[in-house]
Amino acid sequence: MADILVFGAHPDDAEFGMGASMVKFARHGASVALCVLTRGEAGTYGTAEQREGEMRAAAARIGGELEILEFRDCQVFDSYEARVQLAAVIRKFRPRIIFAPYHTNASNHKDGGAHPDHTATGTIVRSATRYARFAGLKGVAGEPWNADHLLYYMVPRSRTPTLLNDVSEHMEEWESIARCHESQMKLRDGKVLEGLRRFREAYGNLLGVACAEGFVCEEPIAFDLPLFLKPSHQPGGVPR
Numbered sequence: 728m729a730d731i732l733v734f735g736a737h738p739d740d741a742e743f744g745m746g747a748s749m750v751k752f753a754r755h756g757a758s759v760a761l762c763v764l765t766r767g768e769a770g771t772y773g774t775a776e777q778r779e780g781e782m783r784a785a786a787a788r789i790g791g792e793l794e795i796l797e798f799r800d801c802q803v804f805d806s807y808e809a810r811v812q813l814a815a816v817i818r819k820f821r822p823r824i825i826f827a828p829y830h831t832n833a834s835n836h837k838d839g840g841a842h843p844d845h846t847a848t849g850t851i852v853r854s855a856t857r858y859a860r861f862a863g864l865k866g867v868a869g870e871p872w873n874a875d876h877l878l879y880y881m882v883p884r885s886r887t888p889t890l891l892n893d894v895s896e897h898m899e900e901w902e903s904i905a906r907c908h909e910s911q912m913k914l915r916d917g918k919v920l921e922g923l924r925r926f927r928e929a930y931g932n933l934l935g936v937a938c939a940e941g942f943v944c945e946e947p948i949a950f951d952l953p954l955f956l957k958p959s960h961q962p963g964g965v966p967r
């Protein structure tokens with residue numbers, strides 16, 4: 728059982744994409760589980776074994792359970808089998824909220840978020856979330872489960888997020904967790920974390936806070952008057 732289940736195609740996706748939010752959720756008492764489809768063996772740096780060790784270390788620091796599946800890097804495709812496999816993971820953890828990389832990315836091939844495994848994972852999770860509900864679908868292991876929310880991270884650069892999570896207070900811990908993926912620190916000329924931080928600063932700027940992580944929510948959300956009446960920061964304001 729977990730309140731929150733985060734899917735990633737590769738070992739670093741969840742930590743690089745929404746790691747500070749995972750820290751924030753966990754430190755506020757939510758149980759977080761991670762499901763990674765591949766060991767990232769096709770990446771430029773790091774072997775499958777090394778990368779598995781890195782994701783285990785990161786998950787341990789977050790304090791979340793980790794499930795590693797046997798998909799092959801660069802061979803993540805939407806299929807009945809893939810949907811059934813992920814639906815079984817959803818039934819195992821019974822989360823209220825599911826996170827996945829955004830299912831569509833029309834950005835150019837240089838955008839890290841546009842890796843086909845990322846978008847395929849989002850597409851599979853979207854179907855798997857439905858499959859997990861169907862009692863008559865005998866191919867899915869476990870008892871039926873209806874997750875309340877499906878949210879997407881790795882928002883394409885061409886899209887504005889629908890939800891921004893202020894993670895200013897969790898950036899230090901996020902960085903130490905992201906650094907567990909030691910083999911990936913050579914990416915972007917060794918400035919991968921700097922780039923990821925700048926992304927969070929840009930999202931933070933939209934909220935008037937130091938750093939935020941962005942998400943897309945496609946489902947209608949019930950109107951919550953007290954939440955909407957709360958004074959908000961000035962977008963573009965300089966955080967104190």
Ligand SMILES: [Zn+2]
Pocket residue numbers: 736737739740842845
């Ligand atoms: Zn990835």
